[in-house]
Amino acid sequence: MLELSYLIAALLFVFGLKLLSHPETARRGNLWAAGGMGLAMITTLLLHKNSAGEGISITNIWIILCAIGVGAAIGWMVARKVKMTAMPQLVSLYNATGGGASMLVALLEYPAAMAGDIQSILVTVLGLIIGAVAFSGSLIAFGKLDGRVGDIMKPFMTYINLVLMVSTLALAVFIVISPNPPSEMMWAIYGLTALSLIYGVMFVMPIGGADMPVVISLLNSFTGIAAAMAGFIYNNQAMILGGILVGAAGMILTLLMCKAMNRSLINVIIGAFGGGGAALDREQGNIKEITLSDAAVLLSYSQKVVVIPGYGLAVAQAQHIAHELDSLLESKGVDVKYAIHPVAGRMPGHMNVLLAEADVPYEQLVEMDNINPDMPNVDVAIVIGANDVVNPAAYDDPSSPIYGMPIIDAHLAKNIIIMKRGMGKGYAGIENFLFFNDKTRMLFGDAKKSITSLVSEIKSM
Incomplete structure (x- = not known):
């Protein structure tokens, strides 16, 4: 019975992994896999016997249960509070x-x-x-x-x-x-x-x-x-x-x-x-800013808009207001998609998790390889807190540490709006010459506040 329970637990692990492959079923996948682990733990406590045929002593069972209780309580509190x-x-x-x-x-x-x-x-x-x-x-x-x-x-x-x-x-x-x-x-x-x-x-x-x-x-x-x-x-x-x-x-x-x-x-x-990589010896160019009213007009009268999220979106906790912005634009007939780079953020799938938390429909999330061919047809690319994953140095700067890394082709869009707090460098520690592109307009400030103001501006039009 114990070996059978382990087999069932393993099957639940596999089933849970399968459900994790899609955001709509990922939560259930976690629960099924956790159920498999719980089954393995309970049956081990009840059915395990040593070489002498003796089960786990009552004293050890209580010690194990206390340890599990302490660990579960800590895990629960951390999971509830972690940003x-x-x-x-x-x-x-x-x-x-x-x-x-x-x-x-x-x-x-x-x-x-x-x-x-x-x-x-x-x-x-x-x-x-x-x-x-x-x-x-x-x-x-x-x-x-x-x-x-x-x-x-x-x-x-x-x-x-x-x-x-x-x-x-x-x-x-x-x-x-x-x-x-x-x-x-x-x-x-x-x-x-x-x-x-x-x-x-x-x-x-x-x-x-x-x-x-x-x-x-x-x-x-x-x-x-x-x-x-x-x-x-x-x-x-x-x-x-x-x-x-x-x-x-x-x-x-x-x-x-x-x-x-x-x-x-x-x-x-x-x-x-990352950190201190060389860069081409070239002029940076001029930074051009955009006002909220101009950004609102540009977005409202676009046909295609692509949002490119990065770690800055997570820092500002701007995923919910970003979803409100895309819903508002879609109500005006604008086609809005999110371009997801595989390594945007600080861990695999970070952006997917953030946007799923804000109930952004999974169909709006488009992987890099699928969105890049359509970028020349995009009226506005909104870069929110992303840096290295849109840096053209990956294409044209052989001395750059990110040279050869696939990026989202934001530079090919007809217009580019970049939301950043300032001119700081990305996690790789190198300059991003997309900021100086003739098609780029900077909207400085906290992403959440900037998008909130932009939503208000669009609503008032």
Whole structure:
């Protein structure tokens, strides 16, 4: 019955993942997957027996239930209070807890693994390494996303990371093939833990801001793989299947993100992307502003309008008023679409989640590859808080760190309105020459306030 419950739980995980593929069913997908995890936990508490045929003691059951209660309460409060702008940080913390749990499982079970065959030792050591890297790396990613940790973008970091990686793998091999008893190998296992934790920190430190969505996805994959290793340690099918699903989905998403940025995964890991990249030596040109009344007239008498959201939209919490603007324009006969770049924001799907929160119809969200061919026919492109994902340097500046990265072709629209607080650079830390385009007009100010004023202006026309 226990094994059957694990199989049912795994099927619920798969079903939940399937429902997550569309915003209209994503909420139900989360609930189905959570139900699968709940089933696995309950049946384990009730039906698990050790090698002697004994179930879990009442004392341990109470301890487990108390731990689950505390964790659930913390998770509930955090999920209710966290802002959408801080969602990437929350995801990083969740990655860290998963990796940390797998690391602790491997540490606790190492003596028992040593009493088994070499496969048990290998799985335990791999779980320890991957879990530790996911734990410390995710904490650094959280710090970077939250503005608490800076970048160390120095060429020597590549060599330091290479030495750390080789040292970690060499010590891991030594532990796996060593014939010594567990009591004589604990120094090595603790040393491996320390090396893995340090490598996780140093691995993320040189990675620039523009690559953080890829790093979050990669660390999520690591957490899944570490959970699968913990499942192998305990011979727990639910943990194995759940971990494999998370690991595989995370790795597929990571590769898709790399493709969207025209970068290889190795290039992301070893390349310091963003912050201080070179730029072509060319004149910037003049900044031209637009008044609210002129913007209202231009939008009201357009046929096609494309809204390009970015992290600034999330910071200003302007998704609801943006939806009010598109509804108002559609009532005037304007065709309004949202152009979604795969890496807009701070994590995969960030813009989709924000706009879904504001009840923007999914049909209005158009992926980059589908919207770009139609951009020359767009009367007005409204860029709200986006920067790097519309930067033409990706096309015409070989010295730029984002050169070759696919972007949304806002520069091809007939008119461009850019909403920004000021002339600050994007997350990649480079100048955006779209601001100086002859077709571009800047509407400075907080996005939420600017759009609110624009809606009022259009209504008064």
